[in-house]
Amino acid sequence: MKHILRTVGVTLALSLAAGPVLAQDPTFFRIGTGSAGGTYFPIGGTIANGISAPPGARPCDKGGQCGVPGLIAIAQSTTASVFNNTAVQNGELEAGMAAADVTRSMYLGEGKFDGKPHEKLRIVANLYPEDLHLVLPAGQSVDSLADLKGKRVGIAQAGSGTQVAVEMMLGEWGVNRDNMDEAELNNSQSAERLADGQLDAYFYAAGWPVSAMVQLATTKGMELHSFTEDDLKKINDLIPAYIPSSIPAGVYEGVDYEVKTPAVSALLVVSSDLSEELVYGITKALWNDNTRKLLDNGHAKGKQITPDTALDGVAALGVPLHAGAEKFYKEAGLLK
Incomplete structure (x- = not known):
């Protein structure tokens, strides 16, 4: 797993510690995207910027970053869906962007992935149509x-x-x-x-x-x-x-x-190993007003990434939501 070609957002060469986020102790969050000439890469970079709030950053209410306190998200260029889901399953990425059909097949171990279920895959959101x-x-x-x-x-x-x-x-x-x-x-x-x-x-x-x-x-x-x-x-x-x-x-x-x-559909996928607290914070940051501005002013597809469509088609896929994302959507009244 070494298809890391570029990094968008904050780039710091330190080891990643996945777990509860503390403002004084940075948590690094790697998001697998796609090639630089595609759409996953710029969208992944926008999401990384939106959910990040590095230690010492100016508070959101004072014009600073409005992400998860202490989180440094890094969007990495990869070969896309299959690679990203495999890396999430193996713990080599915390999150990845992936096509809905591939995510379903890999989670269930069907088709090309027959007998090799990727049981740790969890969905945070449906993003936009590819x-x-x-x-x-x-x-x-x-x-x-x-x-x-x-x-x-x-x-x-x-x-x-x-x-x-x-x-x-x-x-x-x-x-x-x-x-x-x-x-x-x-x-x-x-x-x-x-x-x-x-x-x-x-x-x-x-x-x-x-x-x-x-x-x-x-x-x-x-x-x-x-x-x-x-x-x-x-x-x-x-x-x-x-x-x-x-x-x-x-x-x-x-x-x-x-x-x-x-x-x-393009999905944002994470590992079931991530804590409910962390993924709840990431989901909440994904749908805050600051990230909304970043999405609207970035790639054209960003405008189609909305909380109203975040759960479209997800139930029919058979791939679970992460518990942290589920908690957010229930609190927001988007999920019963």
Whole structure:
């Protein structure tokens, strides 16, 4: 577990002590995100800033940080969902951002994770929808996923929820590693390869707008595949966590049409080993007015992260809320 590429927020090289937070004794809280060119990374950094309140910081009511007293949260760039959930399960991260479908499969030990349940995974909040982007060179199109057979296709990096879901989807259209030239790359790498003509298409699930795609669209240009309603239903039947969604026209330069595509919820996940007191404080800080301002003024998806949608779809996943988060939502009247 050494995919720590960048750090957002307060960076102090000290050992982490997980447990009750004391104002005089700092507690370090590592949040696994995703690649720098995606959406997990900036959103994770905003959350880290919102829940932090380092020892000696100016009090919230005097214009200081309004997080958990003594907490120093650090957002780390990783390969995303699978890596983050594994690291949370193993105690190598305190929290992680992860796709709902992957989190369910890993918690229950189903599908690709058959017989390997990650029983320590606990949910703090549903955050925002991640839309699947199937990116193509400018002027190119496909009728369906079957057209990717024999093509050079970016299937996202190993350890990502995108790759797990994409391989399942492609399989339904008869496409697999035996009949395509797959590339395991992160979003930024995939965009660069597509721009250079080394890829015919690539997949990435993230909240729009995705920075690497914004750059690709404004330089080389790109197209996004819009799925048919029948294809969206087929995908939803295959992976219930992926629901029909859309990317509005104009989100990316040159993509002046609505893109119908499946989307999956992004979750904030922690370990059951964390104390109820700590996670209660983190959940409370996540939904305070100060963090609200940070979310509203950061990445565009931040505005969609609200307490009113924090529990959307969570009960149906079969992955428990952390006791500390549950306590907060009951006190806030959001959970009976």
